[in-house]
Structures are given as structure tokens and as C-alpha cells.
Amino acid sequence: MHTDQAPLSAPVAEHRFACAKCDQEAGLVQLFERPEGGVIIRLSFTSRLTLGVPQDASARVRDMILAGDVQALYEFDLEVASFYCPRCHACYCGNHWVRWDVFEDDAGITWHDSIRGCCPLGHERMLED
Numbered sequence: 001m002h003t004d005q006a007p008l009s010a011p012v013a014e015h016r017f018a019c020a021k022c023d024q025e026a027g028l029v030q031l032f033e034r035p036e037g038g039v040i041i042r043l044s045f046t047s048r049l050t051l052g053v054p055q056d057a058s059a060r061v062r063d064m065i066l067a068g069d070v071q072a073l074y075e076f077d078l079e080v081a082s083f084y085c086p087r088c089h090a091c092y093c094g095n096h097w098v099r100w101d102v103f104e105d106d107a108g109i110t111w112h113d114s115i116r117g118c119c120p121l122g123h124e125r126m127l128e129d
């Protein structure tokens with residue numbers, strides 16, 4: 001039985017983070033539980049991210065999401081909180097992050113490496129790697 005192909009049921013925790021500037025949705029973080037461990041799904045302006053959570057961290061991540069503790073989520077994995085500026089301690093939506101793609105070049109092969117962004121106060125960070 002391919003449990004990793006099974007459809008996800010309802011999330012055990014979910015939090016919508018609003019933009020500090022305009023109150024629009026900056027990101028949605030959900031946690032699903034499967035027998036083999038947790039799965040975080042993060043929906044935001046950069047992309048939809050799926051991230052496996054080790055079983056021993058699952059309860060901790062659930063509490064962070066239920067509490068809306070975006071700083072803790074950022075520290076757990078910065079891409080889960082891709083919409084969060086740790087220097088402002090605030091979340092921003094896609095209209096308020098200035099973002100750009102970073103390309104790496106090696107021996108003539110160029111690939112998309114990461115997305116970097118700048119918050120409304122000019123703090124730069126990597127949004128997604």
C-alpha cells in the first residue's frame with residue numbers, strides 16, 4: 001500500500017498569516033498528519049511548499065501553527081515562513097515584498113537557484129531556496 005500517495009485528510013493545524021501592511025493573506029501554513037510523520041503545506045505568493053516533518057517534531061510544529069508563532073516556524077524552516085521578515089517581526093504579502101530570482105551559473109549551465117526578497121522596510125532575506 002502506497003501510503004505516501006494517499007490523499008491528505010483535514011489539517012490538524014492551520015494558520016493564515018495576514019500582511020502587516022494591507023491585511024491581505026501573506027501565507028497559509030497547514031500541518032497534516034500521516035502515520036509516517038507530519039507534512040507541512042505552505043501556500044504563499046512564492047509557491048506551494050510541501051515539507052515532511054519528523055515524527056518527534058510534529059507536535060512542536062502543530063503548537064507553533066496553532067499559536068500562529070511565525071518566528072518559531074521561521075526558525076524551524078525559513079521556507080515555511082517565506083512571507084515573514086524576522087527583522088520586522090512581521091508578515092507581508094506578495095504586493096509588499098520586492099522579490100527577484102537568483103540564478104547560478106556553473107560551467108555554462110544556468111539554473112534557478114533561489115528567490116530573494118526585500119520587505120517594505122528594506123530588509124533583505126532569502127524567501128525560498
Ligand SMILES: [Zn+2]
Pocket residue numbers: 085086087088089119120121122123
Ligand atoms: Zn523587514
Ligand SMILES: [Zn+2]
Pocket residue numbers: 019020021022023024092093094095096
Ligand atoms: Zn500587503
